[in-house]
Every structure is written in structure tokens, then in C-alpha cells.
Amino acid sequence: MNEKLCAYLSYEDAPAALWWMTELGFAVVRRQDGPANEVIHAEVRLGDVVLMVASTDAAYARLPLIGRSTGRGLYLLVDDVDGYFDRALAAGGTAVIEPEDTEWGTRRARVLDPEDTEWTFGTYEPGAAW
Known part of the structure; x- marks a missing residue:
């Protein structure tokens, strides 16, 4: 098996989070709802990107925004940073970081989703040859 990193996100209002992701362009490819309108498990896809999403099952602490970051987030490699922003x-x-050109020749922008998960949209491809 080749290793892959699969991210999962928990939201207090997972149905709303899934809607927000579809507004970005993700497609919901799997969804299992519970009896109280909670999302037991969902998967969204955008190209080769797959995220797992569920409703929270506890009162998790959210990291606060300090300066221009929460210190954790998702980085989505895209061609159209401004469009995703x-x-x-x-x-x-x-908005956290308006679309900008970086000193290393790429473009990026950062937002918090409605439940304060940090999303960065950028043209820098991690792991690409330097």
C-alpha cells in the first residue's frame, strides 16, 4: 500500500460545513446522517483531494486566530487563488490574508470557514522540486 494522508474535520454544524465546502467546489461523495441531523460520516472530493467530515461528538476547543494564523489548517493547492478566496x-x-503574491513567487490567500477552521489557498506546491 502507498501511504496517503487523509484529513478529517469535525464541525458543530456539519451540514452547514458541507454546504460551505460545496460552495468552494467540493462534491459530497458519501454522507451518512444520524437521527438528530448530525453527520456521522461524510466525504467530499475536489479533484484528487478528499476530506472526511463529521459532526462533533464533544465540546472541542478551537484554536484562536493569532496574527494571521491559528497555527493549524488546510492548504489547498489551486490555480485560481482569487476565485477560491x-x-x-x-x-x-x-478573510485572514487577502490574495497576495509571495516573496517566493507564488500566490496565496487565507480564510477561516464559518467555524473558524483555517483554509489557505495557494499556488505553491509542497513537495515539488525546488
Whole structure:
């Protein structure tokens, strides 16, 4: 088996989080709901990216925004940083870093989703040859 990293996210309002992700362009490819409108398990896909999403099962602490980061987040490699940033804000996200060109020749932007999960959209490809 080849190793893969699969991210999962828990949300207090997982149905709303799934809606927000679909506004970015993700497609819900699997979803199992519980009896109280909670999401037991869902998977969303955008190209080769797959995220697992569920409703929270505890009162998890969220990391606060300090400066321009929570210290943890998701990085989505995209061609159209500005377009993803605009869609994220239109769907209820909060701007953290407006789209900008970086000193290393790439473009990036950062938002918090409606439950304060940090999302960075960028053109830098981690792991690519330097």
C-alpha cells in the first residue's frame, strides 16, 4: 500500500460545513446522517483531494486566530487563488490574508470557514522540486 494522508474535520454544524465546502467546489461523495441531523460520516472530493467530515461528538476547543494564523489548517493547492478566496467569503468565510503574491513567487490567500477552521489557498506546491 502507498501511504496517503487523509484529513478529517469535525464541525458543530456539519451540514452547514458541507454546504460551505460545496460552495468552494467540493462534491459530497458519501454522507451518512444520524437521527438528530448530525453527520456521522461524510466525504467530499475536489479533484484528487478528499476530506472526511463529521459532526462533533464533544465540546472541542478551537484554536484562536493569532496574527494571521491559528497555527493549524488546510492548504489547498489551486490555480485560481482569487476565485477560491472570493467563493469562500461569499459562502460566509472570514478573510485572514487577502490574495497576495509571495516573496517566493507564488500566490496565496487565507480564510477561516464559518467555524473558524483555517483554509489557505495557494499556488505553491509542497513537495515539488525546488
